Amino acid sequence: MATRLAPKELMKQPERLAPGHRLCAGCGASIVVRQMLAAIDEPVVISNATGCLEVATTIYPYTSWRVPWIHNAFENSASTISGVEAAYRSLVRQGKMEEKDVKFIGFGGDGGTYDIGLQALSGAVERGHQMLYVCYDNGAYMNTGIQRSSATPFGAHTTTSPAGKKIPGKQQFRKDLTRIMAAHDIPYVGQAAPSKWRDLMEKTRKAVNCGGPAFMNVLSSCNRGWRHATDETLEITQLGVDTCYWPLYEVEDGEWRLTYKPREKLPIEEWLKRQGRFRHLFKPQNRHLIDEKQEEIDRKWEELLERCGEA
Amino acid sequence: MSKLEALTGNAAVANAMRQINPDVVAAYPITPQTSTVQTFSEFVADGLVDTEFVTVESEHSAMSACVGASAAGARVMTATSANGLALMWEIVYIAASNRCPIVMSLVNRALSAPINIHCDHSDVMGMRDSGWIILMSENGQEAYDSMVQAVRIGEHPDVLLPVAVCQDGFITSHALERVELLEDEEVQDFIGTYAPQWSLLDLDNPKTYGPLDFYDYYYEHKRQQVEAMENAHGVIAEIADEFGKKFGRSYGYLEEYRMDDADVVVVAANSTAGTARTAVDDLRDEGLKVGLLKLRVFRPFPAKELAEALSSAEAIAVLDRSISFGSMDNSGPLFTELAAALALQGVNVPIADYVYGLGGRDIAPGEIERVYRETLEMAETGESRGVTYLGVRE
Amino acid sequence: MSELKGWKEIPIGGMILDAGNSVEYDTGDWRAFRPVFGEAECINCFQCWLNCPDSSILVDTEKEEMVGFDLKHCKGCGICASVCPVNAKVKKKAEDELEKDEASLCIRIIEEGKLQEAGYE
Structure with missing residues (x-):
């Protein structure tokens, strides 16, 4: 029987990510990984795109992974795990290996997923591999020093979209990758956040048991890039959820479902004002950008409500 | 008992792949290699092989999937040419560095630009420092024989390196010639089963593949690759010798x-x-x-x-x-x-x-x-x- | 730090065979702040365990108790205190906003330099 999704039960399971990794204090990525892996009882095999999570957890001769793990390159976490899964299926089919209901998971940050790895991800899920691809989305290339990606929110300051005298941070709205993945018509797509751990864990379980390719997009704070205190990680993540910047929903066999509806949808300012990367937006000459951002969030939220039959 | 057939170089290679019966093939179409994987996919469709054929969306993913599958302990093959190899580039190095004994049929073609689908060796010459073993073939027969030998060379415990088997695009890849195929069992007996010492799918003994090296270990890992390449020198001769004794066609450097x-x-x-x-x-x-x-x-x-x-x-x-x-x-x-x-x-x-x-x-x-x-x-x-x-x- | 090994002594291809050996690596010395138990009693909800980015909450799985902090690895981010529902309750009851090192909390976050002053160590 599956372990009950209660911390008291989960903490009895073996810890799959060992301490001693060198992610920054308060990093969201390792929280996401720990929660997701704790939700899976079956054996897992992981591929990891180049990025903070990969670099900081496997500085030779140390590894934090107590599960089989492979890093290949930046843009190919999805194709790498698809190869591992193909090998498994082949070996099992030929009787060269015992079948063990192994769960194959690819991890990548937003740079490795939204940008450079999008083609490999699209190809891998189209081919129907039994794999879960997880994007831990912290909204920039944090590992190389906070450069903008197509996941970076509108108006954010990054080192390649700096808030300058003329241009106030990133000029484009972010790519909606979750919807792009839903458009692949794969069995499971979910958007989640570690501040709602049960929701994240339930989605993880559905994803690895959907019988085909699954994708999850998980909001993951980077306090160095977002500019907040190390202990505010989950609080600010939840503000992202409650302002509907990051709605929690899933698309299961084409059925869209909102999995969390904020009791009160907070204005986006509540999320922005807590992060240094948006500080410049509060200058009088930039306030209109907050309004634009709010409009965009409202528009997308309404659209999502409609898709989920909640409108 | 071998049998004579009239085959193109690509068909000869595809037949070698059928007889080798790799666990995984990941490949992407590109002229003049395409007919190899086309022919091989017919073998897959007809159930003549046990291979999981991964029809990737690019050569970059082909080599990436090969690395994943090889780390997982599978016998893995691919095929490509020119720009396809160039797109694989980053992972070509990683395959060698991760010590994945992948076998690649490389049908030599000119690199762009201008785009040109015909033969020259600019593609393979670019991979000369990548850590792959590279075998050249005069004709389809040699390409076929070297594909069979390549499996043994790459998988040798003292080597564990990927191997590229080259032949000239169109000139031999598409030319019909007399090819003496070995019996399926002869090929199977020659290559044996692949029993890798390490595997990502060894769930009870989890391993980390592809970590981050700083200046304290990167150089040591490169030195190991030199050793493997030095060992390959002897292994290539040994295996050619064994092949020659068994099947009567001798090969050397x-x-x-x-x-x-x-x-x-x-x-x-x-x-x-x-x-x-x-x-x-x-x-x-x-x-x-x-x-x-x-x-x-x-x-x-x-x-x-x-x-x-x-x-x-x-x-x-x-x-x-x-x-x-x-x-x-x-x-x-x-x-x-x-x-x-x-x-x-x-x-x-x-x-x-x-x-x-x-x-x-x-x-x-x-x-x-x-x-x-x-x-x-x-x-x-x-x-x-x-x-x-x-x-x-x- | 382990002694540096020669190329003949390490597995090929960069493989690491000793899964989870990063436990041997000390990240506790990054810490400027330290989590410690305060006066409010822990209710063993394991929220801190669930949300710790450094797998550094020590638990007794048999007694089902949270027993402390793995100071060899804890980087002092303070997330354990921020997600602690007992802390939230104490803060709610208090009239003024409480400091993170307030003694009445369940998990206190204290500057490493002020531990002695606070009666720890």
């Missing part, structure tokens, strides 16, 4: 043709060796002492064997089917390596380079005869010449 008393030797690789053989015969009929040295193993580079084979020549010409732009004399990569090898081995023979056949430009026996005649003149003068771009219009 080099193949000598009428070299015994030759004053002048041309060094060539892949299909041009066949054309050169005709030229040698014609010139020998005229009483000229000419010979041919065909290079089969490009990586690891058989420097000592080359020097030994060439030590009694009076002049040498190299046929290079690619240019190493900006290199010494803007010559071809084979020439620069051979010249360096000879110098280091103390073989002081005048040497010239002939770049030819770029983008599929035909080379006729007459042109190779010209090479021989000029090289005979060089033997007289005793002075090395630089590069000649054979067959280019002024």
Whole structure:
């Protein structure tokens, strides 16, 4: 029987990510990984795109992974795990290996997923591999020093979209990758956040048991890039959820479902004002950008409500 | 019992793949390799192999999936050409560095631009420092035989490196020729089962593949690759020897043709060796002492064997089917390596380079005869010449 | 730091065979702040365990108790205190906003330099 999704039960399971990794204090990525892996009882095999999570957890001769793990390159976490899964299926089919209901998971940050790895991800899920691809989305290339990606929110300051005298941070709205993945018509797509751990864990379980390719997009704070205190990680993540910047929903066999509806949808300012990367937006000459951002969030939220039959 | 068939070079390779029956093949179509994977996919569709055929969305993903599958303990193969190999580039290095014994059929084609689908060796020459073992083939038969041997070479515990088996795009990949196929069981017996010492799918003994090295360990991991490449040198000969004894076709690092008393030797690789053989015969009929040295193993580079084979020549010409732009004399990569090898081995023979056949430009026996005649003149003068771009219009 | 090994002594291809050996690596010395138990009693909800980015909450799986902090690895981010529902309750009851090192909390976050002053160590 599956372990009950209660911390008291989960903490009895073996810890799959060992301490001693060198992610920054308060990093969201390792929280996401720990929660997701704790939700899976079956054996897992992981591929990891180049990025903070990969670099900081496997500085030779140390590894934090107590599960089989492979890093290949930046843009190919999805194709790498698809190869591992193909090998498994082949070996099992030929009787060269015992079948063990192994769960194959690819991890990548937003740079490795939204940008450079999008083609490999699209190809891998189209081919129907039994794999879960997880994007831990912290909204920039944090590992190389906070450069903008197509996941970076509108108006954010990054080192390649700096808030300058003329241009106030990133000029484009972010790519909606979750919807792009839903458009692949794969069995499971979910958007989640570690501040709602049960929701994240339930989605993880559905994803690895959907019988085909699954994708999850998980909001993951980077306090160095977002500019907040190390202990505010989950609080600010939840503000992202409650302002509907990051709605929690899933698309299961084409059925869209909102999995969390904020009791009160907070204005986006509540999320922005807590992060240094948006500080410049509060200058009088930039306030209109907050309004634009709010409009965009409202528009997308309404659209999502409609898709989920909640409108 | 082997059987004779009329097959294109690509079909011969596809048949080798069928008989090898790899666990995973990941490949993407690209001319002139495409017909290999097309033929192989028919074998998959007809249930003639157990292979999981991963029809990736790019060559980059082909090599990425191969690395994943190989780390997972599977016997893995792929095929590509030119731009496809170039797109794989990053992962070509990773495959070797992660010590994945992947076997690749590389059907040589010119790199863009301008885009050109025909044969030259600019694709494979670019991977010469990547850590792959590289075997060259004159024809479909050699490509077939080397594919079978490549599995053993790459998987050898002292080697564990990927192997590329080259043949010339269109010239041999699409030419029908007589190919002697081994029996399926003979191939299976020869290659044996693959029992990797480590596997990502060993769930009880989890391992980390592809970690981050700083300056404290990267160099040691590279040194290990040198060792593997050095070991490959011996292993290639052992396996060729075993192959020769079992099946009667012998292979080495080099193949000598009428070299015994030759004053002048041309060094060539892949299909041009066949054309050169005709030229040698014609010139020998005229009483000229000419010979041919065909290079089969490009990586690891058989420097000592080359020097030994060439030590009694009076002049040498190299046929290079690619240019190493900006290199010494803007010559071809084979020439620069051979010249360096000879110098280091103390073989002081005048040497010239002939770049030819770029983008599929035909080379006729007459042109190779010209090479021989000029090289005979060089033997007289005793002075090395630089590069000649054979067959280019002024 | 382990002694540096030669190329003949390490597995090929960069493989690491000793899964989870990063436990041998000390990240505790990054810490400027330290989590410690305060006066309010822990209710063993394991929220801190669930949300710790450094797998550094020590638990007794048999007694089902949270027993402390793995100071060899804890980087002092303070997330354990921020997600602690007992802390939230104490803060709610208090009239003024509480400091993170307030003694009445369940998990206190204290500057490493002020531990002695606070009666720890």
